[in-house]
């Protein structure tokens with residue numbers, strides 16, 4: 638992978654693993670970073686309606702690297718179901734907590750089981766969710782790991798505040814598009830990492846956002862290249 642451009646005027650260079658980790662390391666303050674992949678024609682999924690069919694080895698590598706750098710992965714229940722999410726597993730150090738957001742309270746199947754080395758999982762839901770589903774989630778995750786935050790819908794601002802209060806400072810939001818739009822609407826996203834893969838899929842696919850109109854300005858941090866894919870990091874501009 639090559640660094641093409643950096644906001645701090647670092648010269649272009651080949652990146653070893655340490656240099657790559659340095660680029661993607663979270664800053665010292667609390668940070669919520671969203672991470673996505675998109676084709677050149679703006680699709681967030683491939684023919685199988687999953688992002689796994691459009692990503693590249695370099696994107697997969699940076700996806701895994703950011704997980705290792707994060708305290709928690711935040712994901713919508715839709716993505717967890719579509720992509721067959723499991724809890725994060727230890728690679729080196731403690732695995733991030735897998736935090737699933739669901740209005741319905743339906744815990745995705747893959748999150749129920751805990752394998753050796755798996756990290757904890759939390760379900761964030763709302764008071765309107767079915768009691769039966771929440772009981773099932775409490776059995777699977779433990780009483781303390783099912784959070785009801787919001788009445789008719791999950792309150793994302795309060796959810797992020799609760800994660801922070803639990804000492805979770807580095808949050809990696811892996812989507813999906815509906816959750817990402819909600820997080821942007823709640824103004825809790827600090828950074829966006831995006832890989833543009835060199836492919837076109839046509840058809841009718843989700844973009845990386847799905848929700849009401851937004852006006853979010855971003856400032857570039859860096860841009861890398863690997864096998865024609867462009868991997869960038871942007872900061873949400875709050876100035």
Ligand SMILES: NC(=O)c1ccc[n+]([C@@H]2O[C@H](COP(=O)([O-])OP(=O)(O)OC[C@H]3O[C@@H](n4cnc5c(N)ncnc54)[C@H](OP(=O)(O)O)[C@@H]3O)[C@@H](O)[C@H]2O)c1
Pocket residue numbers: 672673674675680681682686687688689712713714715716717719720738739740741742743790791793811812813814815816817819820843845847
């Ligand atoms: N290109 C990429 O990088 C990328 C990344 C992630 C996902 N994807 C793709 O995106 C597709 C899924 O899209 P999606 O928009 O349905 O994903 P999503 O946002 O993960 O899932 C939507 C579901 O998650 C829950 N949810 C989302 N936002 C919520 C909120 N603000 N409050 C409460 N619950 C919330 C709800 O679950 P309940 O129905 O249980 O209430 C909702 O139905 C999949 O095909 C996946 O492969 C692509």
